[in-house]
Amino acid sequence: MSSEYEPKVLMFTCNWCSYAAADLAGTSRMKTPHNIRIVRVMCSGRVDPQFIMEAFAQGADGVIVSGCHPGDCHYMEGNYKALRRMLLLRKLLEQLGIEPERLRLEWISASEARKFVEITTDTVEKLRKLGPLKPRLDYVRKIMEEVVK
Amino acid sequence: MRDKDVRIGVYICHCGTNIAGIVDVEEVARYASSIPGVVVARHYTFMCSETGQNMIKDDIKNLKLNGVVVAACSPALHEVTFKNAVKEAGLNPYLFEMVNIREHCSWTHTDRRLATEKAKDLVRMAIAKVKELEPLEEVKAEVVNSVLVVGSGVAGLSAALTLARAGLTVYIIDKRPVLGGFVTRLVNIAPIGIRGREFVKPMIDELVEMPNVKVLTNAEVISVEGGVGNFKVRIRQRPTYISDLCTLCGYCEKACPIEVPNEYEGKLTMRKAIYLPFKEAYPPKYVIDENACTKCGKCIDACPVKAIDLSVKERYIDLNVGAIIIAVGHEPYEPDKGEFGYGLTRRVITSLQLERLLDEEGPTGGRFIIDGKVPKTIVFISCVGSLIGNKTTNACSRRCCSTITYDTLKILSKNPDSHIYILYRDIRTYGFEEELYWKALENGVVFVKFEEPPKVEVMGDKIMVYVREATINKNIVIPADLVVLFVGMTPSNAGEIVRIFKLSRTADGFIREAHLKLRPAETPTEGIFLAGAAAGPKGVMESVIHGAAAASKALALLLNKKYILREPLVAKVDEELCSGCLICVGMCPFNAISVKYVGERRVATVNPLLCMGCGTCAAACPSGAMEHNGFKDKQILAQVRAFAGVVV
Ligand code: FES
Numbered sequence: 154m155s156s157e158y159e160p161k162v163l164m165f166t167c168n169w170c171s172y173a174a175a176d177l178a179g180t181s182r183m184k185t186p187h188n189i190r191i192v193r194v195m196c197s198g199r200v201d202p203q204f205i206m207e208a209f210a211q212g213a214d215g216v217i218v219s220g221c222h223p224g225d226c227h228y229m230e231g232n233y234k235a236l237r238r239m240l241l242l243r244k245l246l247e248q249l250g251i252e253p254e255r256l257r258l259e260w261i262s263a264s265e266a267r268k269f270v271e272i273t274t275d276t277v278e279k280l281r282k283l284g285p286l287k288p289r290l291d292y293v294r295k296i297m298e299e300v301v302k
Numbered sequence: 303m304r305d306k307d308v309r310i311g312v313y314i315c316h317c318g319t320n321i322a323g324i325v326d327v328e329e330v331a332r333y334a335s336s337i338p339g340v341v342v343a344r345h346y347t348f349m350c351s352e353t354g355q356n357m358i359k360d361d362i363k364n365l366k367l368n369g370v371v372v373a374a375c376s377p378a379l380h381e382v383t384f385k386n387a388v389k390e391a392g393l394n395p396y397l398f399e400m401v402n403i404r405e406h407c408s409w410t411h412t413d414r415r416l417a418t419e420k421a422k423d424l425v426r427m428a429i430a431k432v433k434e435l436e437p438l439e440e441v442k443a444e445v446v447n448s449v450l451v452v453g454s455g456v457a458g459l460s461a462a463l464t465l466a467r468a469g470l471t472v473y474i475i476d477k478r479p480v481l482g483g484f485v486t487r488l489v490n491i492a493p494i495g496i497r498g499r500e501f502v503k504p505m506i507d508e509l510v511e512m513p514n515v516k517v518l519t520n521a522e523v524i525s526v527e528g529g530v531g532n533f534k535v536r537i538r539q540r541p542t543y544i545s546d547l548c549t550l551c552g553y554c555e556k557a558c559p560i561e562v563p564n565e566y567e568g569k570l571t572m573r574k575a576i577y578l579p580f581k582e583a584y585p586p587k588y589v590i591d592e593n594a595c596t597k598c599g600k601c602i603d604a605c606p607v608k609a610i611d612l613s614v615k616e617r618y619i620d621l622n623v624g625a626i627i628i629a630v631g632h633e634p635y636e637p638d639k640g641e642f643g644y645g646l647t648r649r650v651i652t653s654l655q656l657e658r659l660l661d662e663e664g665p666t667g668g669r670f671i672i673d674g675k676v677p678k679t680i681v682f683i684s685c686v687g688s689l690i691g692n693k694t695t696n697a698c699s700r701r702c703c704s705t706i707t708y709d710t711l712k713i714l715s716k717n718p719d720s721h722i723y724i725l726y727r728d729i730r731t732y733g734f735e736e737e738l739y740w741k742a743l744e745n746g747v748v749f750v751k752f753e754e755p756p757k758v759e760v761m762g763d764k765i766m767v768y769v770r771e772a773t774i775n776k777n778i779v780i781p782a783d784l785v786v787l788f789v790g791m792t793p794s795n796a797g798e799i800v801r802i803f804k805l806s807r808t809a810d811g812f813i814r815e816a817h818l819k820l821r822p823a824e825t826p827t828e829g830i831f832l833a834g835a836a837a838g839p840k841g842v843m844e845s846v847i848h849g850a851a852a853a854s855k856a857l858a859l860l861l862n863k864k865y866i867l868r869e870p871l872v873a874k875v876d877e878e879l880c881s882g883c884l885i886c887v888g889m890c891p892f893n894a895i896s897v898k899y900v901g902e903r904r905v906a907t908v909n910p911l912l913c914m915g916c917g918t919c920a921a922a923c924p925s926g927a928m929e930h931n932g933f934k935d936k937q938i939l940a941q942v943r944a945f946a947g948v949v950v
Binding site: 161163169170173175176177178179180182183184185187190191192193194195196198199200201202203204207208211212213221224225226227228229230231234238262263264265 | 376377378402404405406407409410411412413416417419420423424427800801804806807808809814826827871889891892914915916917918920921922930933935938939941942943945946
């Protein structure tokens with residue numbers, strides 16, 4: 154693993170809590186790792202496992218899905234659905250030879266800018282240690298194609 | 303791609319130096335213009351300014367743009383601004399996407415190169431999404447011209463009055479048996495020094511006389527469905543047991559054998575299980591404390607007009623309202639036993655108990671005595687539970703400083719030779735209330751500034767207060783006859799309210815406003831407004847203003863309207879693709895999906911008025927038939943692909 158390796162992380166945040174937490178981190182001028190790219194969805198329950206598979210297939214080293222705390226979802230239970238899907242998906246990732254730690258599900262409320270910083274920093278550090286996902290890419294793509302079919 | 307001929311305009315905002323100071327905006331614009339489909343990419347000092355917006359509008363018209371990307375601040379701030387600009391230029395506003403390169407980029411990074419790279423990635427991802435966006439039309443929703451106000455403190459009353467005067471139907475509910483809220487426990491509303499109960503009385507009197515107002519006490523919201531313009535609210539009303547026949551004769555109270563501390567008198571005195579909270583109370587009748595009452599029935603026998611019926615059960619009421627104003631107020635901080643000596647002696651009291659001791663109609667008839675004696679040396683400790691103490695909210699409670707100074711003046715007017723010390727961290731008698739501070743100083747009140755919270759020691763009859771004066775940096779010991787803890791405001795049952803109304807909370811636990819400065823009195827949920835101390839500590843005057851503000855926002859939404867337009871970012875079924883498995887039906891938390899038949903075929907169908915737009919059905923649909931407008935699979939997938947650099 155070379156010291157220049159910088160993991161690329163895609164993060165899905167719900168509009169109501171985690172996206173706002175990232176906003177607050179910025180407003181409070183907290184420093185976050187520059188490796189994170191956020192895709193905003195309305196609720197963590199919107200995150201379709203295929204988005205995550207696609208992210209890995211496209212070369213993401215890690216994916217974070219982040220929503221409101223259990224019980225706080227703007228749509229009541231979207232985050233519980235996300236939880237179920239992500240648990241299942243992590244099993245599948247393992248089958249595909251992708252370390253399940255590369256997919257993280259977190260609850261970050263709108264006021265938890267600090268937690269946002271901690272989670273993103275920690276993710277990047279862990280991924281640095283894990284190294285790039287690259288070698289398995291073709292394999293994933295092949296399976297993806299089969300799944301899509 | 304939605305169209306072979308995509309024509310996208312990309313606009314990068316400098317936000318003064320907020321963005322341009324870190325992100326190389328020129329580079330981002332140059333990069334954007336190299337992406338296929340982008341016909342123009344510009345950067346400008348303030349994209350949200352009139353000139354900036356006109357830039358976009360002109361391009362839309364002159365260059366026939368059919369997609370717009372603005373990279374600027376958080377969409378929470380200016381998405382609406384740009385959407386409107388796009389719309390005014392004649393382009394469907396749902397062909398617009400906003401990129402956050404301020405909060406999520408320039409403000410959180412320091413490395414110019416890396417921040418610029420990130421901005422480029424985010425812009426590329428947005429362009430990819432815009433290529434897949436489709437024009438959408440807003441959904442027309444019928445409007446119910448009535449409003450529910452939850453909570454009847456000054457904020458709720460002010461909101462309800464504003465709405466009712468404008469002619470809307472108003473339901474005002476309170477979980478307590480009487481209207482008026484917290485203020486009814488105060489004797490001094492500083493700086494005017496009016497009794498709380500007298501302050502709310504004219505408001506309540508006017509309100510309850512109006513034919514378009516309905517009051518429910520002992521009532522709480524238990525569930526909410528629907529959305530802006532048409533909420534379906536279920537309310538549980540606990541029985542009051544006593545009918546309007548009550549003449550306030552008081553025989554029942556005499557007959558009642560149960561005694562409990564009287565919360566309306568700061569628990570300084572006892573009351574019966576059947577009681578009148580205070581003489582100005584509305585509704586004007588006795589109430590029964592369910593938790594204390596043993597249903598022995600003695601009161602029934604005592605009542606000369608047969609107003610009491612203990613067999614009454616709780617009831618459920620379903621309301622249909624166009625908007626909701628949440629004004630549930632706050633709870634005063636209750637110090638732990640032993641915290642600053644509280645609970646160890648009757649001579650360490652809270653500011654609320656002090657209020658009752660100063661009230662002519664309080665337990666001492668307004669004589670300022672404790673345990674039968676006039677306290678000579680009185681120490682006030684401010685900010686307990688807000689800035690100091692075992693559990694703090696870290697939020698200044700705003701009303702205390704002026705109340706403290708007012709109270710000391712009141713005490714001095716009753717007992718001129720009292721020695722009064724105010725131990726404070728900060729004194730914030732702002733605005734007109736500054737005068738009270740000077741008056742207290744002139745009248746010999748000693749202000750002691752601390753950094754480390756003071757210590758209170760109770761030794762038998764004596765109370766010793768130890769504090770380090772921060773300006774002279776010396777330890778001081780004050781032997782006190784009475785210690786008054788000025789308690790701060792804590793959130794009132796906010797967790798429950800947040801759960802029921804699906805709102806969020808601030809770090810201090812209060813209910814979050816949509817935006818402190820730009821959207822006060824609003825919540826992020828359309829049609830639900832927020833008033834008073836529920837949104838964070840406020841003084842009485844501020845709560846009255848906030849209530850009126852929430853009401854006027856509700857009025858702007860509902861008054862003289864038959865329908866409103868709702869965001870079309872809802873779920874939609876592609877009936878061709880739908881296999882009728884109905885997995886989505888079970889997924890939907892709002893019962894917005896039902897079954898319909900296309901010829902013989904069973905398919906799912908979404909009611910766009912009930913759909914709240916979470917998109918979880920779309921994530922679950924195995925055949926890709928359920929789509930989430932504005933967040934369709936292909937739109938998000940395009941974003942994900944562009945993350946790695948691929949833009950199709
Ligand atoms: S809205 Fe945040 S997880 Fe559902």
